[in-house]
Amino acid sequence: MFDISASALAAQVFTGLVLGGIFVLLAIGLSLIFGLMTVVNFAHGSLYMLGAYFGVFLLGLTKNFWVSLVAAPLMVFVLGLVIERVLVRPLYGRSIDDPLLLTFGLSLVVVEAVRIVWGKIGLTIDPPRALSGALDLGFMTFPLYRFFVIAVTVLVLVGLWLFLERTNVGLIIRAGSRDPLMVRALGLDLGRVWLLVFGIGAGLAGLAGILAGPMRPVYPEMGITMVIESFVVVVVGGMGSLLGAVVAGIIIGEVVSLTTFFAPKLSEIMVFVVMALVLLVRPSGLFGEAGLLE
């Protein structure tokens, strides 16, 4: 039906690359908590949604996108701290499934609470004027805002990497993910570190939410399938690996973009096929370490 020209294919590949970057952004928060605490935060999607709603709320209050972009994730970060302290902490030492179950219940509560507070009808966030145009790349026009999202994603990744590799807290976090018992034996307070990790993971979900606002509608159910998409990225990349998340995000982005071009009905299905193939060949993901966190 379509003539496959080189420029059309280039446009598709490029779109997939940027889409992959967005997948990375959605997944990092989940990957961080999952990789370092062995907790799947099922409420990741709800926190993503809350980030967008807090963004709408703050935009209404301040009329300033940049202030909201910083403040909304901070609000979700604080909420993440509360969730860890009050709800998740009592479950440490119990079955590994319990935090997953609890955050699943939490996600139902949060979505419904948002419906009550903000209504069932969605809201929108407009991109700031400076970022609302499109760029002519020669082979296609591409929204400026998506470049901005990729830039933020890169910044976040670099910041996280520096935090984990170059700071003392980062060292304790990494040590804690390998051998929590040993870290405790050395007299370090892992509880506070986990609190922080959970908060950061939540904050990153919130950041993804407000950044998604200008691209996607803001509505209570927006995070529901996002947690599954993010998880697929984490599985393919290998949990806890930032590099893995990046590579996997881009692979998934390209898979979605190229199948959309050639066989649109298969695009979501192919994502799961890729996941199954990776599991067959490398059960711990492309960059994961086997048996680290089971």
Added chain:
Amino acid sequence: MAQKHGATIVGTTPYPLGNAEFSAHLPKIQAAKPEAIYSVTPGADNIAFLKQYASFGMKKTPVVQPLHWLPQLKEGGPDIYDGIYGGTNFYWELADTIPQAKRYNDAHQKRFGMPAGDYGAYAYSGVMEVARGIELTKSTEPKVVADALRASREYDHYKGKQWWRACDGKSFQDMWIVKGRQPGKTRGDWGIVEVVARIPANEELDRTCAEKGLA
């Protein structure tokens, strides 16, 4: 159907309902170089699609949609719906010109504090039509009521004459083409689009009974 009305389909790209990400579809649509895009993206998907369509610099290719859902127009706002075409069974501004629509819309405004939408109008008309059947027959037996409505096929509940087609029970009625107003030129919170054309009810526009193999 497209050929019947002189259009050519240069490409289609299906997506699953409930998807908020259309970026992979947009370069594909651009590459097909259409004169207009016919988009079936209900609910929140519609806002995602139109946002991304605009951000990819595609606004010069007009979008035509099967219908507009009133709360969704308000949700998306004038920036998103500016210049977008839609076909609808009802739009509250018809109250300006059609007395039946005014009566219905005023009642709706009074009861719910907002103008009547398209789906609500369908539901209202549907319930009124069942009620008409019950009144005609003084019966609540589904078959009796349905037969009575088949025998008395014309009705008018909220916007003018409509009728049931005998061969398939499809309701024929006037439809309207609406177009998104420019930002700043909207009419209150709910007047995001304006009526630009009326399509009088006409069985020939649809697949005919013969074409459906029902004649």
Added chain:
Amino acid sequence: MIRRAGDWIGRHPVLAFFIVFAIFPFVVPYKALATQVLIYGLLALGFNLLYGYTGLLSFGHAAYWGLGAYGTGIALAKLKVSSLWLALGAGVGLALLGGAFVGFFALRRRGIYFSMLTLAFAQLFYFVAFHLADWTGGDDGLRGITVLPVRLPGYTLSLDSPLAFYYFALVLVGLAVFGLQRILNSPFGAVLQAIRENTDRAVACGYDVTKVKLLSFVFSAMFAGLAGALDALRLTVVPVESLYWTTSGQVVIMTLLGGAGTFFGPFVGAATWLLLEDRMAIVTESWPLIIGAIFMIFVLFLPRGIWGTVLGGFHGRQSA
């Protein structure tokens, strides 16, 4: 008195099941609700075999429920099979295949990884059903399912009346309950519980843990598939949402509410959920908020669920 009743139920669970559910439709507000409790209870029972007894948390049981429903629905609506048994068999068979397929992949990983993989695969089935509209009806759901009468040698029973359908479902669900009891009391059942308590130790004891887990997974999928098949007959339509992850979440909540790892917990949980939903829906639209909050309270403070806590009250240890 209560202790003796509890002991008796523990010794004759299948008989107790039949007695309770024989009178159940006359206790609940309306009979359709009783049928729902029975069918969702069976789904939860299948889930419980995997989670409660084998220690594997599946977040994708919508897949087998949906495959069971579609298998039976497609057999009746599209293939026009002539026997209800064949249609039910098609549903359970499809669920079996789906369970074997997902189990093969998902059991390559343990813990939370396993849970999320089952969820991801269930979404895969959802998308496949969504796009195979010629067979599944896609987004509109599968329509046109005619419920054939039950034919046994020398006897034919029409399922048109709600009560006839209820007792038909009761017999099948009762057989499944009997089957589960046999599984749990067999050496195989003992290995399952050994895996739940300490997988590494079960491996060290020389059991082929992967094979046992896969078998448990397949059995669990078959129970869920039978439940889905019955639901297709109950509704005479299969909505594509039956494969959606919310169904998986629902069965997780039901089972934990009732009591995971207890024999009757799944039915108690299904009844609690459905009765609560039925009553609450009249009062408030915000039902998910309430059930979500209740669920969180159970995870935090009552991990043994309603039935597990009741049993704990007069047993100390859960057994029935």
